[in-house]
Amino acid sequence: MYSSMPLALLALAIGAFGIGTTEFVIMGLLPEVAGDYGVSIPTAGYLVTGYALGVMFGAPLMTVLGTKISRKRMLMLLMGLFIVGNLLSALAPAFAVMLIGRIVASLAHGAFFGIGSVVAADLVAPDKKAGAIAMMFTGLTVANVVGVPLGTLVGQSVGWRVTFGIVAALGFVGLAGIARLVPDMPKPEGVRLRHELAAFKNVQVLLAMAMTVLGFGGVFAAITYIAPMMTHTAGFADGSVTWLLVLFGLGMVGGNLVGGKFADRALMPMLYVSLGALAVVLALFTLTAHDKLLSTVTIALIGALGFATVPPLQKRVLDQAHGAPTLASAVNIGAFNLGNALSAWLGGLVIAAGFGYTAPNWVGAALAAGALVLAFLSAALERRAGAPSTVVTGSAPTEQRTAAHH
Numbered sequence: 001m002y003s004s005m006p007l008a009l010l011a012l013a014i015g016a017f018g019i020g021t022t023e024f025v026i027m028g029l030l031p032e033v034a035g036d037y038g039v040s041i042p043t044a045g046y047l048v049t050g051y052a053l054g055v056m057f058g059a060p061l062m063t064v065l066g067t068k069i070s071r072k073r074m075l076m077l078l079m080g081l082f083i084v085g086n087l088l089s090a091l092a093p094a095f096a097v098m099l100i101g102r103i104v105a106s107l108a109h110g111a112f113f114g115i116g117s118v119v120a121a122d123l124v125a126p127d128k129k130a131g132a133i134a135m136m137f138t139g140l141t142v143a144n145v146v147g148v149p150l151g152t153l154v155g156q157s158v159g160w161r162v163t164f165g166i167v168a169a170l171g172f173v174g175l176a177g178i179a180r181l182v183p184d185m186p187k188p189e190g191v192r193l194r195h196e197l198a199a200f201k202n203v204q205v206l207l208a209m210a211m212t213v214l215g216f217g218g219v220f221a222a223i224t225y226i227a228p229m230m231t232h233t234a235g236f237a238d239g240s241v242t243w244l245l246v247l248f249g250l251g252m253v254g255g256n257l258v259g260g261k262f263a264d265r266a267l268m269p270m271l272y273v274s275l276g277a278l279a280v281v282l283a284l285f286t287l288t289a290h291d292k293l294l295s296t297v298t299i300a301l302i303g304a305l306g307f308a309t310v311p312p313l314q315k316r317v318l319d320q321a322h323g324a325p326t327l328a329s330a331v332n333i334g335a336f337n338l339g340n341a342l343s344a345w346l347g348g349l350v351i352a353a354g355f356g357y358t359a360p361n362w363v364g365a366a367l368a369a370g371a372l373v374l375a376f377l378s379a380a381l382e383r384r385a386g387a388p389s390t391v392v393t394g395s396a397p398t399e400q401r402t403a404a405h406h
Contacts, residue, residue: 001370005239007177007181008123008177008181008182008183009123009135009136010176010177010181011114011122011174011176011178011180011181011182012075012119012120012136012139012174012178013135013136013137013138013139013180014139014170014173014177015075015082015116015139015171015174015175015177015178016083016112016113016116016136016137016138016139016140016143016176017139017140017142017143017170018139018143018147018167018170018174018176019082019108019109019112019140019143019169019263019355020139020140020141020143020144020147020148021143021147021148021151021167021170022051022082022085022086022105022164022167023051023109024143024144024148024286025147025148025151025152025161025163025167025224026048026051026102027224027225027226027227027245028045028148028149028151028155028156028226028227028242028245029151029152029155029156030044030045030047030161030162030224030225030227030228031044031227031231031238032155032156032159032160032252033047033098033160034165036160037094037095037098038264039095041225041348041351042177042347042348042349042351042352043095043229043348044222044349045094045204045225045344045345045347045395046099046344046345046348047098047099047102048220048224048340048344049107049147049340049341049344050094050099050102050103050341050392051102051103051105051106051337051340052106052220052337052338052339052340052341052344053103053106053151053337053338053341054102054103054104054105054106054107054109054337055106055107055109055110055333055334055336056334056335056337056338057334058106058107058108058110058111058334058340059109059110059111059114059330059331059333059334059337060327060330060331061107061332062074062078062108062111062394063108063110063111063115063327064327066115068235068239070184070185070325071115071118071119071185072119072182072183072185073169073180074111075112075115075116075119075178075182076175076178076179077113078107078108078111078115079108079112079174079175079178081104081105081107081108081169082105082108082112082176082226083101083171083172083175084101084104084105084173085101085102085104085105085106085107085108086101086164086165087101087106087164087165087168087225088101088104088105088162089101089102089105089164089353090101090161090162090164090165090168091161092360101164103351106337108164109333109337110330110333110334110337111330113137113140113333114330114333116136117136117137117334119145119182119185120135122185123182123183126357127258133278136312139142139163139289141252141253141256143185144248144249144253145246145249145250145252145253146249148241148245148249148251148299149243149245149246150242151163151166151167152241152245152339153239153241154166156238156242157237161244163206166340168340176373197327199320199321199327199328200321200328200331201331202320202321202347203321203381204378204381204382205317205321205328207314207374207377207378207381208316208317208320208332209332209335210263210330210335210371210374211219211271211275211313211316211374211378212313212314212317212332212335212336212339213335213336213338213339213342213371213376214339214368214370214371215271215275215278215306215309215313215337215338215339215367215368215371215375216306216309216310216313216335216336216340216366217338217342217343217364217367218278218279218282218339218343218364218365218366218367218368218371219278219302219303219306219307219343219364220339220340220343220344220347220364221282221343221344221346221347221361221363221367222282222285222302222347222360222361223247223248224340224344224347224360225235225347225348225351225357225360226241226244226245226248226345228297228357229289229353229357229358229360230244230289230295232292232357233290233356233358234289234290234291234292234295235292236292244296244299246302247296247299247303248299248300248302248303249303249306250300250303251299251300251301251302251303251305251306251307252303252304253307254303255274255303255304255306255307255308255310256307256308256310256311257307258273258304258308259307259308259311259312259336260311261310263311263312263315267312267316267350268312268375268378268379269313269315269357270308271309271312271316271372272372272375272376272377274305274308274309274312275368275369275372275375276372277305278302278305278309278368279365279366279368279372280365281298281301281302281305282302282361282362282364282365282368283365284298285298285302285358285361285364286358286359286362288312288360289357289358289361290358293375302325305356309371310336313332314332317332323374334381339367341359342367343360343363343364343367346360346363346367347359347363350362350363363379367368
């Protein structure tokens with residue numbers, strides 16, 4: 001089985017690349033989509049909110065359903081949903097139909113990364129599991145550096161429908177690769193739902209997820225409306241949005257690596273620094289958004305600081321839900337997307353209220369500051385309980401590495 005490992009992981013990485021591209025590319029195409037359908041920018045922002053809500057509800061639901069069939073078949077089903085959703089988005093005759101397409105595609109997101117990471121680990125020898133998972137998640141990282149900017153460029157040059165058509169085609173490639181290269185694996189044992197749900201009675205688990213919602217929501221409050229903000233306020237041409245998204249993606253990659261490195265050494269201090277700095281930078285973005293050079297630097301910093309919170313936040317959830325990490329991990333993926341949905345909606349509200357395209361930055365700063373407050377509260381409660389700041393659990397390194405790379 002190990003001999004097919006590299007190609008099987010490539011199939012999973014292609015699927016991850018497509019999913020990552022479709023999630024983020026809409027942000028650079030909001031003005032084009034809004035113009036074609038005759039809706040406002042805040043209304044078009046519901047395409048971000050709808051996708052995020054779909055991930056939030058779909059991640060735990062599809063993960064539980066995935067225990068009923070083999071992992072390979074579940075991955076193929078998820079890629080099928082992804083393809084249908086993106087084709088629907090590409091061909092949608094009305095805005096409401098496109099929104100439905102986005103939601104259908106979103107149902108594949110969380111469970112694909114959760115189940116796919118388990119499959120990736122099972123494809124290799126025990127001492128290579130973390131590397132296999134990292135290789136799969138390379139697809140998500142590359143999507144933000146290459147797929148999203150190129151998709152934005154294609155959408156602005158040829159039409160946004162072409163972008164979603166190409167993403168659907170990527171889904172077909174991923175599906176074919178999974179069908180051909182990923183070996184059949186035994187169906188996982190049924191999940192004891194009551195045992196998994198018991199983890200959510202832990203206050204620390206709920207606090208960690210609330211930090212995830214607010215912290216990552218701070219990033220999306222600004223980035224959701226990056227296209228109109230940069231073209232109307234900073235004075236960039238429409239085509240500049242592409243390379244601005246490249247900078248954001250590079251910041252994400254760097255921040256994720258730094259966050260992963262320090263999450264194991266000093267988890268809570270890493271959260272304090274990243275969340276605090278993120279709140280400050282987002283607040284400053286209301287000023288720097290008026291200058292091309294300063295806004296460019298700020299966008300890269302938002303990507304870096306925002307994604308520096310991802311590994312420690314995911315690891316925090318796994319540490320606190322060590323008795324039932326599978327469902328908790330899936331729900332936390334949904335929590336990231338709840339933050340996306342909440343911030344996209346709030347950002348649209350302040351724009352619609354007439355506060356301008358930079359107003360969502362204040363929303364983001366407030367959300368990040370709220371996450372920082374919760375981090376201090378969580379640590380204080382933990383000290384009062386006399387527990388260590390990082391629980392050493394019996395959960396597998398595979399699970400923790402998976403979380404860190406989301």
